[in-house]
Amino acid sequence: xxxxxxxxxxxxxxxxxxxxxxxxxxxxxxxxxxxxxxxxxxxxxxxxxxxxxxxxxxxxxxxxxxxxxxxxxxxxxxxxxxxxxxxxxxxxxxxxxxxxxxxxxxxxxxxxxxxxxxxxxxxxxxxxxxxxxxxxxxxxxxxxxxxxxxxxxxxxxxxxxxxxxxxxxxxxxxxxxxxxxxxxxxxxxxxxxxxxxxxxxxxxxxxxxxxxxxxxxxxxxxxxxxxxxxxxxxxxxxxxxxxxxxxxxxxxxxxxxxxxxxxxxxxxxxxxxxxxxxxxxxxxxxxxxxxxxxxxxxxxxxxxxxxxxxxxxxxxxxxxxxxxxxxxxxxxxxxxxxxxxxxxxxxxxxxxxxxxxxxxxxxxxxxxxxxxxxxxxxxxxxxxxxxxxxxxxxxxxxxxxxxxxxxxxxxxxxxxxxxxxxxxxxxxxxxxxxxx
Amino acid sequence: xxxxxxxxxxxxxxxxxxxxxxxxxxxxxxxxxxxxxxxxxxxxxxxxxxxxxxxxxxxxxxxxxxxxxxxxxxxxxxxxxxxxxxxxxxxxxxxxxxxxxxxxxxxxxxxxxxxxxxxxxxxxxxxxxxxxxxxxxxxxxxxxxxxxxxxxxxxxxxxxxxxxxxxxxxxxxxxxxxxxxxxxxxxxxxxxxxxxxxxxxxxxxxxxxxxxxxxxxxxxxxxxxxxxxxxxxxxxxxxxxxxxxxxxxxxxxxxxxxxxxxxxxxxxxxxxxxxxxxxxxxxxxxxxxxxxxxxxxxxxxxxxxxxxxxxxxxxxxxxxxxxxxxxxxxxxxxxxxxxxxxxxxxxxxxxxxxxxxxxxxxxxxxxxxxxxxxxxxxxxxxxxxxxxxxxxxxxxxxxxxxxxxxxxxxxxxxxxxxxxxxxxxxxxxxxxxxxx
Numbered sequence: 001x002x003x004x005x006x007x008x009x010x011x012x013x014x015x016x017x018x019x020x021x022x023x024x025x026x027x028x029x030x031x032x033x034x035x036x037x038x039x040x041x042x043x044x045x046x047x048x049x050x051x052x053x054x055x056x057x058x059x060x061x062x063x064x065x066x067x068x069x070x071x072x073x074x075x076x077x078x079x080x081x082x083x084x085x086x087x088x089x090x091x092x093x094x095x096x097x098x099x100x101x102x103x104x105x106x107x108x109x110x111x112x113x114x115x116x117x118x119x120x121x122x123x124x125x126x127x128x129x130x131x132x133x134x135x136x137x138x139x140x141x142x143x144x145x146x147x148x149x150x151x152x153x154x155x156x157x158x159x160x161x162x163x164x165x166x167x168x169x170x171x172x173x174x175x176x177x178x179x180x181x182x183x184x185x186x187x188x189x190x191x192x193x194x195x196x197x198x199x200x201x202x203x204x205x206x207x208x209x210x211x212x213x214x215x216x217x218x219x220x221x222x223x224x225x226x227x228x229x230x231x232x233x234x235x236x237x238x239x240x241x242x243x244x245x246x247x248x249x250x251x252x253x254x255x256x257x258x259x260x261x262x263x264x265x266x267x268x269x270x271x272x273x274x275x276x277x278x279x280x281x282x283x284x285x286x287x288x289x290x291x292x293x294x295x296x297x298x299x300x301x302x303x304x305x306x307x308x309x310x311x312x313x314x315x316x317x318x319x320x321x322x323x324x325x326x327x328x329x330x331x332x333x334x335x336x337x338x339x340x341x342x343x344x345x346x347x348x349x350x351x352x353x354x355x356x357x358x359x360x361x362x363x364x365x366x367x368x369x370x371x372x373x374x375x376x377x378x379x380x381x382x383x384x385x386x387x388x389x390x391x392x393x394x395x396x397x398x399x400x401x402x403x404x405x406x407x408x409x410x411x412x413x414x415x416x417x418x419x420x421x422x423x424x425x426x427x428x429x430x431x432x433x434x435x436x
Numbered sequence: 437x438x439x440x441x442x443x444x445x446x447x448x449x450x451x452x453x454x455x456x457x458x459x460x461x462x463x464x465x466x467x468x469x470x471x472x473x474x475x476x477x478x479x480x481x482x483x484x485x486x487x488x489x490x491x492x493x494x495x496x497x498x499x500x501x502x503x504x505x506x507x508x509x510x511x512x513x514x515x516x517x518x519x520x521x522x523x524x525x526x527x528x529x530x531x532x533x534x535x536x537x538x539x540x541x542x543x544x545x546x547x548x549x550x551x552x553x554x555x556x557x558x559x560x561x562x563x564x565x566x567x568x569x570x571x572x573x574x575x576x577x578x579x580x581x582x583x584x585x586x587x588x589x590x591x592x593x594x595x596x597x598x599x600x601x602x603x604x605x606x607x608x609x610x611x612x613x614x615x616x617x618x619x620x621x622x623x624x625x626x627x628x629x630x631x632x633x634x635x636x637x638x639x640x641x642x643x644x645x646x647x648x649x650x651x652x653x654x655x656x657x658x659x660x661x662x663x664x665x666x667x668x669x670x671x672x673x674x675x676x677x678x679x680x681x682x683x684x685x686x687x688x689x690x691x692x693x694x695x696x697x698x699x700x701x702x703x704x705x706x707x708x709x710x711x712x713x714x715x716x717x718x719x720x721x722x723x724x725x726x727x728x729x730x731x732x733x734x735x736x737x738x739x740x741x742x743x744x745x746x747x748x749x750x751x752x753x754x755x756x757x758x759x760x761x762x763x764x765x766x767x768x769x770x771x772x773x774x775x776x777x778x779x780x781x782x783x784x785x786x787x788x789x790x791x792x793x794x795x796x797x798x799x800x801x802x803x804x805x806x807x808x809x810x811x812x813x814x815x816x817x818x819x820x821x822x823x824x825x826x827x828x829x830x831x832x833x834x835x836x837x838x839x840x841x842x843x844x845x846x847x848x849x850x851x852x853x854x855x856x857x858x859x860x861x862x863x864x865x866x867x868x869x870x871x872x
Contacts, residue, residue, distance in 0.1 A: 096800070096801065096802070096803065096806070097801050097802055098802075098803060127765055128760070128802060128804060129756075130755070130756045130757060130760035130761065130762065130804060131762055131763075131764050131765040131766070131769060131804070132735050132765075133735060133736045133762070133765075133766045133768065133769065134735070134736045135766070137735075162757060163756035163757035163760055164735050164756055167734070167735050226858060241756075241757070241792050242792055242793050242794050243792055243793075243794040243795040243861060244757055244758050244759075244790050244792045244794070244795030244796060244797060244798070245758065245795045245796070245798070246794075246795065246861060249792065249794075249795070288736075290736060292736075293734075293737065293738070293741065294732055294734045294737075295732075296730055296731075296732040296754060296821075298603070298729075298730045298822070298825060299568050299569060299570070299573075299600050299603050300569045300570045300724075300726060300728075300829075301729065301730075302729070304744055305729065305744050305745075307744065308740055308741050308743065308744035309741075318732060319566070320565075320566045320599035320600055320677075321566060321598060321599035321677070321680055322680050322681065323680075324564070324566035324599055325566065326566065326567055326568075326569070327567075328567050329563055329567040329568075329569075330567070330569045330571070332569065333567060333569065354680050356677050356678055356679055356680045356685065357678050357679075357793065358678050358679040358680070358682075358685075359679040359680030359681045359682065359685070360680060360681070361680060362680070362681070364532070365532065365533050366532070366533055366534075366564060367532065367534060368564060368566060368567070370532065385732075386734070389734060393736075422662060425679060425682060426862045
């Protein structure tokens with residue numbers, strides 16, 4: 001029997017009948033079906049007894065359409081689409097990935113979503129997150145506010161590219177002084193049309209978390225491990241992508257995940273207390289200073305690199321270890337010291353984070369750190385460079401210079417913790433051990 | 437009885453007698469002794485029956501001195517001292533740490549070292565590694581060559597600050613085209629005079645590894661976990677400091693550790709094959725190009741940051757995800773694209789690594805990656821930005837431009853692997869699980 005990608009077909013194999021949409025990763029030997037449950041299945045052609053065409057691709061699928069009807073008793077969740085791999089298809093000729101799904105198509109791909117929530121799809125953009133600029137954050141924040149202020153929205157999911165998802169999460173965390181509902185950023189490491197995509201599970205776990213907890217605030221939902229057991233809900237200001245390709249690329253940094261959502265049992269395990277009292281109003285301060293930068297230091301660097309930040313209002317230095325950078329011993333290092341001095345004298349707020357990623361800076365231990373403190377460099381404490389960068393840009397746009405210097409080292413949105421616990425390093429495995 | 441820091445005393449407490457040197461972390465309530473075995477012990481004053489002074493501080497300690505005699509049957513290991521926390525003392529008035537130990541003093545602190553090897557102490561410098569420049573790498577490399585070429589040296593240990601120890605390890609890895617003996621970089625996260633210092637265990641494990649294997653090449657030896665069970669021997673080109681303060685701050689990136697040294701049993705467990713055939717000669721190519729830089733990209737960055745690298749021969753970009761950076765969508769991003777284009781046209785070799793740290797770049801998946809490849813950007817594959825930076829500096833000083841572009845993506849010293857295995861992500865815990 002002939003069938004095409006996108007057709008809805010019924011297959012009888014091994015005594016069972018399977019109804020689903022033919023996926024683009026089907027080969028000469030195997031048909032891949034997207035089942036109604038949202039799961040994908042690969043069926044070897046040798047095992048197929050019969051195939052029946054139920055609905056041609058492109059034709060309106062009555063069954064799928066039905067699912068979009070508002071179901072009583074289900075919460076309404078707004079999905080804001082910004083693009084990224086989640087909204088991408090594989091081009092099976094070139095093997096390349098491009099952003100092409102429309103919001104409705106995406107939801108249609110994962111019919112199970114419509115069984116656990118009424119989805120309101122909102123299109124914002126269709127871009128990869130590595131191209132986002134501050135204006136995109138502001139656009140997203142305003143769209144979030146609109147939905148959060150609407151009647152009857154239980155929570156918001158933002159479909160987002162993974163490259164800079166942690167920067168966006170930090171930006172929304174600071175810009176929303178108060179938010180009444182959960183805002184969960186969800187990405188995927190494999191495009192949504194692939195059988196192996198992590199997109200449906202990440203979306204479903206985010207919805208289950210919204211449905212089953214009273215959390216409000218900004219978080220990220222991604223796979224906990226490379227298997228499809230559970231997703232983690234990760235804190236918006238203390239999370240980072242630390243692997244280029246794995247589905248468990250996002251880890252909490254110097255912090256615990258907020259929760260684990262078990263994909264099989266649909267249970268939510270909270271690792272942090274969720275504030276029960278919700279704010280009365282959503283308050284958004286969507287301004288970000290653009291004259292801010294990040295500078296990673298390295299051995300043998302030149303002082304000319306610092307000069308590039310002349311006229312900047314803020315700079316986050318990603319130093320080494322506890323917050324050091326080359327400022328002594330060699331002549332060029334001493335020039336770097338003078339350039340930092342000039343920058344600070346010009347009014348630029350210079351913040352020190354660490355390229356170690358994990359752990360806190362502590363500039364009181366070694367003389368280099370103390371020299372930098374004396375110069376006026378402000379420690380980022382246990383913030384990642386990415387969170388410190390976004391916080392600095394947000395503070396500079398909303399507060400006076402003296403206030404900014406003070407607020408940088410103060411915890412505003414969970415971004416600074418007094419103490420990092422032993423199990424907050426490479427958290428996933430430690431959590432597993434704790435629960436073993 | 438009166439005693440001072442540095443005195444050798446005998447204490448009788450709980451029916452046992454303890455002989456050792458009074459440590460600076462002793463308090464009014466507790467005496468901390470450095471025992472002959474190298475271990476530290478804290479004895480509550482309530483429990484002390486009697487104290488006897490054996491040798492005053494500053495006076496030549498006959499017992500300790502004896503240990504420095506050449507012992508037959510023990511291998512000779514050269515310890516090259518460059519400084520860092522390992523060579524540091526805590527100033528108990530200010531709580532600050534400074535580099536102050538002389539090589540002989542350091543070995544004296546850990547008498548056990550002299551029971552497992554004859555130590556040849558070589559002073560190179562007394563600096564913190566965050567201040568090191570390429571000239572320091574060359575100085576260290578030449579000192580390594582001198583020892584490696586000497587008769588009867590079984591292996592070399594380099595005492596080194598931890599901040600940039602992975603940069604130095606990469607530099608030595610590339611500069612030594614051949615090395616006949618093991619060269620192990622050892623640091624510590626707590627200064628050597630503190631009871632809680634990780635220095636003695638790291639040094640002893642490095643010595644045991646040299647004594648008990650036929651490994652030759654460059655590696656790092658540091659704690660495996662936060663407990664004092666084992667050290668890992670980590671590959672010189674695939675290791676990074678990923679925590680600011682923990683003793684298990686160093687992790688293999690996209691690779692396995694070379695070995696585990698059990699501190700209790702003194703057994704060495706190899707995770708990688710060690711080439712039995714050793715090179716006949718040590719070959720050092722100690723040149724490094726200085727006009728090379730690292731640039732971390734971030735959302736909303738300005739094109740002016742790229743201009744700072746005008747005239748550079750090489751630049752490693754630490755992009756996002758699989759190797760992306762802002763070059764499209766916004767006007768400023770498009771300007772960045774043009775600046776990269778100019779830089780490449782001027783002859784600069786631009787290499788793309790990922791700020792994710794773990795995983796490989798893959799610039800064929802998304803259009804942004806392909807646009808950068810078309811522009812002439814060279815992927816760093818699964819190298820860290822730090823290793824790619826050192827490799828680029830070394831290649832540019834030793835090869836022609838066209839050769840450099842080719843060699844960057846080729847494996848020369850274990851820095852590029854065809855495939856990253858699932859257990860090469862956050863390795864420590866996975867290793868534990870494997871052995872459980």
